[in-house]
Every structure is written in C-alpha cells, then in structure tokens.
Amino acid sequence: MSALSNLLIPAVLFFALGFLARVIKSDLRLPQDLAKMLSIYLLVAIGLHGGYQLGQSDLGAAFNAVLWAVILGFGLPLIGYALLLFTRRVDRMNAAAIAAHYGSVSAGTFLTAIAYLDSAGVSYESYPVIMLAVMESPAIIVGLLLASWSRRQLAGADEVDPSSGNGGARRQWKTLAHEALTNGSVVLLLGSMVIGAISRPGSMEKLSPFIDEIFMGVLCLFLFEMGMEAARRIREFRKVGPVLVGFGLVMPLIGGAIGIAVGHLALGLSIGGTTLVGVLGASASYIAVPPAMRLAVPEANPSFYLTLALGITFPFNVVVGIPLYHHLATLIAT
Amino acid sequence: MSALSNLLIPAVLFFALGFLARVIKSDLRLPQDLAKMLSIYLLVAIGLHGGYQLGQSDLGAAFNAVLWAVILGFGLPLIGYALLLFTRRVDRMNAAAIAAHYGSVSAGTFLTAIAYLDSAGVSYESYPVIMLAVMESPAIIVGLLLASWSRRQLAGADEVDPSSGNGGARRQWKTLAHEALTNGSVVLLLGSMVIGAISRPGSMEKLSPFIDEIFMGVLCLFLFEMGMEAARRIREFRKVGPVLVGFGLVMPLIGGAIGIAVGHLALGLSIGGTTLVGVLGASASYIAVPPAMRLAVPEANPSFYLTLALGITFPFNVVVGIPLYHHLATLIAT
C-alpha cells in the first residue's frame, strides 16, 4: 500500500515513462551522450555527498563496510556462476560474464532506492555509498578469474586460438586487473568521495546547490533514459529464454537477502541503510562491468548479460525489489 | 514603450545575441546535441510544472482547453493551406507541409512569452501548457491528410511513382498517424505533465530547484542557439521569395488573433493566459513537425518550411508578436 504509493515518485515514474515511450514505439531519440553525461554528474554528486558525510563519521565502521563490500563483490558472482551452470542454459563463458554483473551494483537502482527512502521519510547511513564505489572492482576481477578458469576447462574443446593461451591470458590478466581498479566510474566515485571528505570546511557549502538541489531532477532524466534502454533490452528476452529470465528475477532476491543480512547483522545499520545494502546485493551493473566483460570475455554474448542486467533485473528491482527489500529490512530490524 | 522595455530580458537578448553571432559570421560552433538536450530539459520542466498545477485545478476547464487546442491544431493548417494556394507561389505538396507547421506550436516562442509575462509581472493560467502539448498531433495529422489529398490531385501529372499509390499511401498513413500520437516531444511533454500531476505530495518539492530555479538560464542558452539557427535560415529567404516571406508574417497574425479570441471568449482566460493562447496560435513548430513532414511529404522542399517557421515567423513572434498579442489580449479584455 504505502509501498505502492512510495512508487509514485518522479524518479520511478520517469523510469516508467521512458519504458512506455519505447513500448509505444515513440520516435523519441535522446542525444547519444546524454546518459553518459547524466551518470557522470550523478556519480560525482553522490560521491561528494557521501564523502562529505563519511569525513565526519566513524572510519572504523567505514572500513568495516568496505570489507563487506569486497566480500559481497567476490561472493555473489560465485553464487551466480554456480546457479547459471546448474540451469545448463549457458556455457561457462557466458555464465562467468553474466555472474560478474551481479557482484557489481547498479548506481541507477541505488539512487532510485535513495529517492524511494527519502520520499518515505526513512533515514539511512552514508556507508552504503562507499560500498557502491568498492563493489565494482571485485566483481570485475571475479568475472575475469571465472572466465579464464572456464577457458582452461573448455581448452580441450576450444582450441581455435593458440594465442589466447597463457601468453595472451597473462597479458589480458594484467590489463583487466588494472581495468578493474582504474575503472572510470570507480575513479570518479571514489575520487569525488575523497574530495568531499578532504575539502576544507566551507568550500563544500558552495557546491550544495549543484550536488543536492538539482540532484533529483537529473536522476529523473537519467532514469527516463534508462527506462527506454530497459525496454529496448527486454524485447530480447525471447533470445535469452525463460530459464535465464528466471535467473534474472531470482538472483536479485538472493543477492538482496544476503545484502540485507550483511547490512543488519554484520554492519548493524538502520532500516534505511540495511535496505540500501540489500539493493547493492540485488542490483546488477550495467555501466562498469559490461564493457569490461566485452573486452575480457569476447566468447560471451553481450545480449545475454545486457538483457538480464538491464532488461530484467533492473526494472524488477525498481518496481518490485526496492519496496520488497525495504519491507524485509523492516521485518529483520524488528 | 513598456513593451519594448519588456524585451530587454535575458531570454530575448540571448536570442538576439545568437542571431547577431551568426550575422557577423562568428566562428562559434555549438555542440551538435546542445539544442536537443536543452529542449528535452525545457519540455520536462514545463511539463512537470504545468502538470503539477493542473493536478490542483479544474479538470473541466482543462478538458475544454484540450478541446480547443485540437480545434486550433486542425483548423489553422486549413487556413494556411488555402492562403498558400491562393498565393500561387508553391505547389500543393509544399503548401500542405508548410501549413502543418502553423497548426503546431513552437515551445521556444511559448517559453519566451512566459519569460516576457513574468518580467512584465502578468499572471497566467496553466491551461495553455496542456494546449502546447496537445496541438502538435492534430497539426501533423492534418498535414498528412492535406498531403495525401494533394497527392491524389496531382496524381495525373505526377505518375513517376506507382508504389506511392494506395498501398504505399496506406502504409504511410498508419506510420504517420502513429507518429503523430507518439511523437517524441508529445510523449515527453504529456508524460511529464502526468507525472507532475500524480506524483505523491511532497515528492515534487525536491524537483523545484531543477524545474523552476535554473529554468530561465537554460531557456536563455536554448534561445541563444535558436537565434543562431534563425539567422542561418533567414539568409535563405531569397530562395523563398517575398510572397512566402509575407505569408510567414501574416499567418502568425491570423493565428494569433484566432488564438486570442479562443483564449478570451471560449476559455475565458486572464490577459496572461489569453496572450499565451495567442502565441500558441501564432507560432509555428520547428521541432516536432519538420521531421514528420520530411518523412511523410518528401515532395516538399524542407528549406521552404524551415525558412518560414524558423527564419521568419519565429523571430517575428519573439520580437514583434509577443508584445503585440499581449497588447491585443489587454484590449479585448477591457
């Protein structure tokens, strides 16, 4: 009920509008770089905001949050990988690439959750923001490990390419490990957090209109475009098949549950904070991880992982997941 | 006098600056997607704003406004078409394409009028905003009807293309009717209005800095670019010829007068609201209609309708029209 009415906020409604615009085949075509520009703004704003708060909060707790972010980032893909092989619907390479996405997080989903909590008047800690920044890297690394491991498994079958052997692999290794740590959005988010934390008192006030006041509006435009992209992808669910679609709905529930457990038990966060950690666990990256997988796991079919992360899991989380995780966080807390 | 001083507002001055920049052949080149991004923002902002107000206002009156918007959207192109054929300067296909533009509206002109009224301290109702959203579609449909009707008229003369006969025509029909209703800017504007109307109380406040406070600044940048585009087009008025230029000056006066009559008599709006309906009637679309005509009426020469709508009527409305319509609205009201 209240959950539903909490969905009647501009952020969610613009996501729905974008989705609808594509469904009715509107000729609306957004500028190619719009999504990128908006997400740059969003990462910087959320980073500055979170960093500023972290600067005044307990570093021990922050470190604890980072630690658990790494654990989630490494652990969730392993679960996803096992689950996917169990379905027998995709080969090991695709399983590795898809799984990596679920260890990482979707900033769009996370920010929608924040808008949701704000409109519901629920407060939350700033630690989840740093977890948002941290979780990208381990997920990419695990994806890389799973892929090269799978590659060795398949080696017998797939001997088309000698050069993709040790030599090639080792090179890829370094580039990818490097990419995992210097990934654009990671740098932008972490960097902004540091700046928010170390900027001399007073100088941050000047930024507040930019990072706080217009934030919600920019988020709405971003979610509008993401709604269009989600609708574009969901069309391909046939290619993906019902079983994989099922994975795209079940995996966020698993990740969400684990995230909520971590948020409440391990980090002892409030209901709001716990909900956000649940969202971190449940959401799948569609900005940082896909290009990394495309580069590192060419054998995997991008339309698989993009359809799942962007077409299935993302809308599911925005419409069903967030209220659900909030509900669970409330239950576990009381 | 006051009219003139009311033109000394940033919005109008930036339009003039853009126009000047092109006239003096400045090498200033704006990013290709800037105009598009700014207009997306403007449509969303005006939509949310208007929808929010409509949500609290009389739906009966709103419906009445929609009704008259449809009537204007259908009627004005017919007048324009007749007028154009009467001039004997363009063939039927070009007449149809040009006429369609005058049934639709120019968001840029409308927003300039709002800036003008604001700076003159004149208040206005929110109904014209919904009319702005509604008028695009009928204009496109009428343009389509006029075009295919003209095509049949010319059929004897122009038999180059068998396939453009019934079959082709029918297909075009559906695509165009569809396009008219799912046109990008229509979806964006109507969608934002609905969101502004149904968003749960409180959640809209958060958007106010984004949609209200920075609005005027974004409008200035948009009008700056539109000034440059207007100057680019006005150069081609020679190609168009004095008679057509005359049409580009007379048609807005006719549309404006009709709009003012509708605003005052049919809708019983205040002076401000009546002025805005006058502007709706007077202005010619240069965002939604041109691509639609380009797709549906390939026989028409785009530089005709673009030069008229963007190079002649738009600047005329911004500099002369708006103060004039405001003046007329004041006369008729008193």
Next chain:
Amino acid sequence: MSALSNLLIPAVLFFALGFLARVIKSDLRLPQDLAKMLSIYLLVAIGLHGGYQLGQSDLGAAFNAVLWAVILGFGLPLIGYALLLFTRRVDRMNAAAIAAHYGSVSAGTFLTAIAYLDSAGVSYESYPVIMLAVMESPAIIVGLLLASWSRRQLAGADEVDPSSGNGGARRQWKTLAHEALTNGSVVLLLGSMVIGAISRPGSMEKLSPFIDEIFMGVLCLFLFEMGMEAARRIREFRKVGPVLVGFGLVMPLIGGAIGIAVGHLALGLSIGGTTLVGVLGASASYIAVPPAMRLAVPEANPSFYLTLALGITFPFNVVVGIPLYHHLATLIAT
C-alpha cells in the same frame, strides 16, 4: 600554509583528480562535447555576472581596464616571441604561434583563481572579467602579425609555396582579423556581459540560481576534464624538450608579475583584483587561440603550443601560480 590549505578546494582537487585519472591510465572517457558545453556555460555565467556588476560600476575605470587589457594582450606575446627566439629551440613560425597563447588568457585558470579567492575570503573587483573578454583578440592579432612577418623573413629559405605569397597572405589577413574579433568565446563572453548590464532590473534575479549557485559545481566538472587533458599533453613534454618546458614555467611568472604591476599600479585594484590581473597575465589560452593559430600558422606544430599552454603552464598556474600571485599581490599592496 594557508596557501596550501586554500588549494584544498573542490575546484583544484577535481583538476588533480582528472590529472590522476589519466596518469593511472583509467579507462574513463568523457563525452566528446562535455568540455565544450561546460565552457559555454562558464563563459555565459561569468559574463552575465560580471556584466551585471559592471552595469553598476564606474565606466571610466572599466574603460581603463579594457585599455590595459589590450596593452597586455599586445605586449606579452612580443616578450614571449623574443624569449622563444632567444632559446633557439623553435623556428620563427612556432615562436609566433606559441607566443600568441601567452598574450591571451585561460578562462579555466581565471575561474580557479576566483574559486581560490572565494575560499580564502578575499574580495575582488569585476573589472578583470572584462579584461578576460578583451585579451583574446589582441593576442590572436599579434600572433598573426608575428607569423606573417616571420613568414616574410623565412621567405628566402621557404619558397615551397608561391600561393602563400601576398595574395594568399592578404586573404588570410582579413579572415584572421575577422576571426580575432568575432571569435566564438569572445562573442559569448562579451555578449553575456552586455546582456548582464542592460537587462532590465529584476529580470536578472531569476537567473541567479543558474549563474551563481550551480557555478562552482560546473567549474569542478570542467576542471576535472581539463586535468585529464593537461595530463594527456604533459606526456609529450619530451617532444618539446626541457628548454621549452622552462619557457612554459618562466613565461607565466613574467606575465604574472607584469599583470600584478598593472593591476596594482595602473588600475589600483584591491589585492583580490590585482591577483586576478596577475592570473590574466600569467595564463595561456587553450580555447580561443589554438584553433586560430592552427588556421593561420599551419607551419607551426600544434603539439608544441598545446603541450606548453595546456600541459605545462596551466597546471603550473593552478597549483603554484595562483597562490604565488596572490602572495605577490599582498606584498605589493602592503
């Protein structure tokens, strides 16, 4: 000490972050038009702001500032040209092209200085803003004069191209003189200042959220990208060689000292205003002048002047120069 802590402001830190992102070879790729869009906003905002203040200040003093801006714009390149020939590391054509950059100014550096003064609580006059607008043109013209003069000097040696003789030269002359005066950023900045000055009272308030409140945030994003570009260029300092790098460090000191002298002695500005004039003298253009030189002095190697202006002088001014000029301005004032 305080100088250093004044560097801990978001604007400077984002510049450092961008620089770092490139150094660690992050895969972050910004949208191609982002820098351009941000700089359009910054020029308009600073222009409106400065013009509004100038509108209420002494025109005599303003005229005096313009006069000295022209003198600096013409004089500094001559010094630079002589210095460069003295180093014997570049031919006359490259010397002319490089020197022109140092007569002009870097808006990015200027705005960083403003952020620096704001955070240090130092007030400043609005005259330097008009100097910022004026200095581009003379610098371009001097560059053109030096180049065509050098071309004549080299004529004996370099006779590859007859057509680049008088005829060609004269044509270039006109186009360049024209370009110098109608340069995009000059038009945008001067135009915005005029608008800010003549807009009817009251109408400017509406713009304040756009031009003042979000200004600092946009500046941070712009400096972030400029940091990335600076790091991209600094890599090429090997190509340029230590002597030229030395020029890139010494020339701003000379220009800064002259600027400070002008600000204090000739214009009698406060410490803040004097610092800004120092920054105008010290900074080298990387927006208006490079394209002009590329068009007018094809014989010069762009990577020379871009590396110096963007890779050496710009970071030097942001990190070392600004606090230094502020320090000197304080000394000379007391």
Next chain:
Amino acid sequence: MHNLAPGKLITIITTDVLEDRLVAMVRKRGASGYTIQRSRGGGSHGEQSGMLDVDTNITFHVVVPEERLSGLLDDLQGLINKRYHLTVFVSDVSVLRPDKFSEPLA
C-alpha cells in the same frame, strides 16, 4: 593467405529521418548488418548542419555479396522515385570472413 573475397559496399547519405526505413530495407533484403555514422553536409537540398533534428544526415553503410546488390538498389531507387533525397554510391571491397556477410540479419 587471408580469406578475402569480393563484396559490394553500398554507401547511402540521407536525412536521419529515413534511418528506420533503411534498416527495414536491409533486413528485408537479407544483408548481414549495417553501420551508420552521423553526418552533416550540403547538396541540392541545402545545408544539413546537423544542429537540429531535421537537418541531420546519416551515412549508411551496407556490405553485401554481389548477388544481393541489385535488390537493394531497387529499393533505394524506389525511395528516390518517391522524391526522397538519397546520395548513393557503390564500391568494390574485399571482405574478411565472407561467410559472415551472407548470414541474413536476424
């Protein structure tokens, strides 16, 4: 040696308003894909500055085996007959992995 085989590259320059039509055409004619670049330009129909939606051009590339060329040209000629402004030219290319270009676009 490399598995290079002859193919035909069709280049179409026109307004981006026609993009969907061209894509549909390509699918219908069983080409294996298409590539589009945003463009600006000038011609008999004036300048297409690319600043507004309506004056943006696209350059549309399709590589096809020789035998599929004629059908596509028929469709393009059809559009031209409908008075659409298309600039079309064909060039000979040697494609790597010729098989790739004969699998129709799903």
Next chain:
Amino acid sequence: MHNLAPGKLITIITTDVLEDRLVAMVRKRGASGYTIQRSRGGGSHGEQSGMLDVDTNITFHVVVPEERLSGLLDDLQGLINKRYHLTVFVSDVSVLRPDKFSEPLA
C-alpha cells in the same frame, strides 16, 4: 538494370578548423555536394582526441565525375603546400543517378 555510372570519391581527413575552406573549395570546383563526419585519429602530428575544439578531425567526402577530380586535387595540393596537414585518398565508385553529381552546388 540500374543507372550506375563511374565516379570518384575523394576522402579528406584533417582538422575541423579547415572545414569552411574545404566547403568553399568544393563550391568553387562545382561539386554537387559534400559530406562530413566528425572523427578522431592519430598521425604524424600526434593524437587528435576530439576532446577539445583544436584536436578534432573531420572526414570530408566529395563524390565527383572523373573530369572534376583533377581540379580538386590541385586545390588540396595547394593547402598541403601551405603546410596544412591533410590525409587524402581517392577511390572509384559507381554512383546511382549520375546526373545528380554533375549539378554544381548552389
């Protein structure tokens, strides 16, 4: 069969600062139009990342009848002699509606 006739496609890659000059050149030499794509790249003059105004390249295409080729190449050679950096190559194409390409640009 289709009305395909031989033509020459001139491709010029250079800094976008030269765009207006190239357009003027094309008009002067009576080509029927031109097409431009924004590009980035690298060459003897370093990387052109396309991030700043000054390091953005354009790819400039002109299709002309064989007889008009030489004049355009003269002008391009003239720019090169002035030390402008141009990458120029010519390819053989078959154009649809050959007449179209012989009407000079207004």
Next chain:
Amino acid sequence: MHNLAPGKLITIITTDVLEDRLVAMVRKRGASGYTIQRSRGGGSHGEQSGMLDVDTNITFHVVVPEERLSGLLDDLQGLINKRYHLTVFVSDVSVLRPDKFSEPLA
C-alpha cells in the same frame, strides 16, 4: 599530374571497447596513422544503438601501402579467432603524397 599512388584502405567496424587494441596494433604494424568515427549499427550480435558505453561501435580506418596489408590482416584475424566481433573489409585507393603513408606512427 598529381602524385597519386596505389594504397589499401582497411575498414574495421567493431565495439569501441577494442579501440586501444586496434591503435596498438596499428602502431606495431608501422602504419602512418588511423582515423576513427563513432558509429552505430546492427549485425549478428544485435543492435549497437550507441546509447550506452557498451553498445557503441567505431569505424576504424587505416590506409597502408600494399606490402603492409597482410600483417595487419593477420592481427585482425587473431582478434577474430579470439571471438571478437570484427567486420573488416579492404578497398583499393589512390593516395596523395604516398610517402606520408610509409612513415610509421611515432
């Protein structure tokens, strides 16, 4: 007459994620430069709308003297064998200032 000499234009269409690899390849093989255009398109791997980082294509052009062609094609075939999706074709061009194209990229 003009100093036109035969050359080979290699056109590669693929995801922009591979851009750095292709540039490295070009350097390694001693080409004199490269040019990139942002593109969108569709093929066996679905639509590349260019709206998100991950579904943006690039069109990558390299002009080389005939003798350098084979080496580059080897590398491209290597990428294809690694299962990367590349659309590659080669065309004959006549280059102005042939010398320019034989100076390897610094």
